[in-house]
Amino acid sequence: MISEKMAEALNEQLKWEFWSGYLYLSMSAYFEDKGLTGFAQWMKNQAGEELFHATKMYDYINSAGGRVILQTVEAPQSDWESPLAVFEDGLRHEGEVTAKINNLMNLAHELKDHATANFLQWYIAEQVEEEGSFGEIVSKLKMVGDGGGMYMMDKELGARVFTWPAPAAQ
Template sequence: MLTKKMEEAINEQIKWEFYSSYLYLSMSAYFQGLGLPGFATWMEAQYQEEVFHAMKMFKYVNDQGGRVKLQAIDQPEQEWKSPLDCMEFSLNHERLVTKRINDLASLAQEEKDHATFIFLQWFISEQVEEEDTFGDVVSKLKLVGDGGGLFMLDRDLGTRVFTPPTKA
C-alpha cells in the first residue's frame, strides 16, 4: 500500500511522463516541418515510449491500492533553433527526468516503501538508456553538422520502432 506522500509523488511523475510524451510529439511535428521525416519518426517512437512509462506507473498506483489523479499537462515547446538544439533540449529534459526518478526512489526509501523502491529500479535503468540514446544522437548531429550528413542521419533515425519491453 502506498503512503499518501508516495501516491502524490507518483501521480506528479505520471503527469511528467505524459508531458514528456507530449513534448516529443511536438518535436515530431517540428521535424516534420523541417522535412526530416526520420527524426519525426524517431520522436514518435519516443512519444510512445513515454506513454508506456506513464501507463506503467498508472497501473502500479492502482495495483498498490492507490488512486491515480490525472493533472493538467503544460503546453510543450514547439520551436527550436536547429535539429541539434532540439536534441540537446531533449537530452537536458531526460536528465531532469532522471533526477525526478531518483528523487522518487529516495522518497520510497524514506517512506520505507520497499515495493515502490524495487518498482522504480526499472525506471532508473531506463533513464540510463534514455540519456545514452539522446547523447548518441547529439554527438552524431555535432559530427554531421547541417550538411548532407544530416539527411543520412535522418534516414538512420527513421528506422526506429517502439517495441514495448516484454517484461513490463
C-alpha cells in the same frame, strides 16, 4: 498498501511522463515541418515509449492501492533553432526526469516502501538508456553539422521502431 505521500509523488511523476510524451510529439511535429521524416519518426517512437512509461506508472499506482489523479499537462515548446537544439533540449529534459526519478527513489527509501523502490528500479535503468540515446545523437549531430550527414542521420533515425512490451504475467 502505498502511502498517501508516495501516491501523491508518483501522480506528480505520472504527469511528467505524459508531458514527456507530449514534448516528443511536439518535437516530431517540428521535424515533420522541416521535412526530416526520419527524425520525426524517431521522436514519435520516443513519445510512444514515454506514454508506455506513464501507463506503467498508472498501473502501479492502482495495483499498489493508491488512486491515480491526472493533472494538467502544459503545452510544450514547439519551435527550435535546429535539429541539434531539439536533441540538446531532449537530453536536458531526460536529465531532469532522471533527477525526478532519483528523488522518488529517495522518498521510497525514506518511507521504507520497498515495493515502490523495487518498481522504480526499472525507471532508473531506463533513464540511463534514455540519456545515452539522446547523448549519442547530440554527439553525431555535432559531427555532421548541416551537410549531407543530416540526410544519413534522418535515414538512420527513421529506422527506429517502438513496440509496446507485452504485459507481465500476473
